[in-house]
Amino acid sequence: xAADWAQRLTPFDRKxxxxxxxxxxxxxxxxxxxxxxxKVVVSVNDQVVxxxxxxxxxxxxxxxxxxxxxxxxxxxxARILSSPCTKxxxxxxxxxxxxxxxxxCVPNHLVINIExxxxxxxxxxxxxxx
Amino acid sequence: MTxxxxxxxxxxxxxxxxxxxxxxxxxVALHTVEVLLPNPVPWFRIGLANILALTALxxxxxxxxxxxxxSRILIGSLLLGSLFSPGFLLSLGGGLVATSLMSASYKLWxxxxxxxxxxxxxxxxxxxxxxxxxxxxxxxHPSIWMLLPFFLLFALISGIVNxxxxxxxxxxxxxxxxxxxxxxxxxxxxxLTFQEETDRENPTLKVTEGQ
Numbered sequence: 001x002a003a004d005w006a007q008r009l010t011p012f013d014r015k016x017x018x019x020x021x022x023x024x025x026x027x028x029x030x031x032x033x034x035x036x037x038x039k040v041v042v043s044v045n046d047q048v049v050x051x052x053x054x055x056x057x058x059x060x061x062x063x064x065x066x067x068x069x070x071x072x073x074x075x076x077x078a079r080i081l082s083s084p085c086t087k088x089x090x091x092x093x094x095x096x097x098x099x100x101x102x103x104x105c106v107p108n109h110l111v112i113n114i115e116x117x118x119x120x121x122x123x124x125x126x127x128x129x130x
Numbered sequence: 131m132t133x134x135x136x137x138x139x140x141x142x143x144x145x146x147x148x149x150x151x152x153x154x155x156x157x158v159a160l161h162t163v164e165v166l167l168p169n170p171v172p173w174f175r176i177g178l179a180n181i182l183a184l185t186a187l188x189x190x191x192x193x194x195x196x197x198x199x200x201s202r203i204l205i206g207s208l209l210l211g212s213l214f215s216p217g218f219l220l221s222l223g224g225g226l227v228a229t230s231l232m233s234a235s236y237k238l239w240x241x242x243x244x245x246x247x248x249x250x251x252x253x254x255x256x257x258x259x260x261x262x263x264x265x266x267x268x269x270x271h272p273s274i275w276m277l278l279p280f281f282l283l284f285a286l287i288s289g290i291v292n293x294x295x296x297x298x299x300x301x302x303x304x305x306x307x308x309x310x311x312x313x314x315x316x317x318x319x320x321x322l323t324f325q326e327e328t329d330r331e332n333p334t335l336k337v338t339e340g341q
Contacts, residue, residue, distance in 0.1 A: 008297045013247035024286050027279040100273040
């Protein structure tokens with residue numbers, strides 16, 4: 001039965017199929033192998049106010065137009081613990097850890113990005129407060 | 131010695147037009163029916179309509195492929211009421227990338243590549259094109275590319291299924307005298323049979339005609 005449908009492939013199709021299967025498998029590997037992001041970048045009103053590596057646990061109090069939002073960095077992930085906004089959507093966004101992920105608290109004008117650390121020299125500092 | 135199919139070039143022209151119209155009609159029907167199927171992932175479709183595009187490609191060439199694909203997307207979206215909506219843009223973007231890749235692979239490996247190969251290439255092109263449009267137009271965020279491996283896996287499976295379906299369809303179509311001039315070695319085993327059997331295909335085609 002399995003051989004029946006394989007008969008309908010031309011030899012070239014079979015080779016192509018093997019290549020494509022490898023391609024799809026490697027795309028999964030790339031996804032899995034994607035390292036957790038290197039640093040947390042926080043911006044308020046599109047201005048970067050805080051940068052810190054993800055691998056050090058800490059609590060950060062972030063000042064926005066509405067008040068203080070508490071960001072927790074723990075076990076290589078970032079999440080919002082408390083926020084002065086009404087709907088608390090940012091808290092329900094859970095935790096982010098992969099490069100490119102983001103947390104946002106729109107009422108408090110806060111965007112928290114996870115960025116990769118391809119350039120190792122960025123690892124030197126503890127955090128930057130602006 | 132050949133049967134009634136080799137008569138006048140004009141007749142062949144008319145046949146081509148009528149059959150392409152039927153292919154488009156069938157493709158639109160499949161495109162529409164597919165929306166009714168339960169869908170695990172929002173944008174993911176099996177792409178059953180591509181069976182007809184493949185059939186057009188292997189029976190009448192690249193131009194026919196473009197006619198069937200583009201007409202299907204336009205007419206199908208018109209019927210579903212999604213013409214010029216964001217969903218339509220995704221559909222069109224995917225369709226254009228898929229059709230380009232399908233024509234390119236058909237041209238590049240002519241005679242060697244079969245319906246399954248072209249179908250898989252097209253399916254992968256379709257999801258990549260869709261994701262590209264989604265990234266450009268809808269969600270301008272790089273993490274959308276993290277969906278790509280899952281989309282590619284789905285596309286691989288549905289591409290094989292569609293390709294096999296197209297191969298079965300072509301094989302039975304080639305048994306019909308109308309298609310006897312369009313032998314294509316890369317399709318099935320039945321491509322060379324030349325019988326005048328009262329076939330099963332005529333009823334099928336007539337059903338679609340009535341729709």
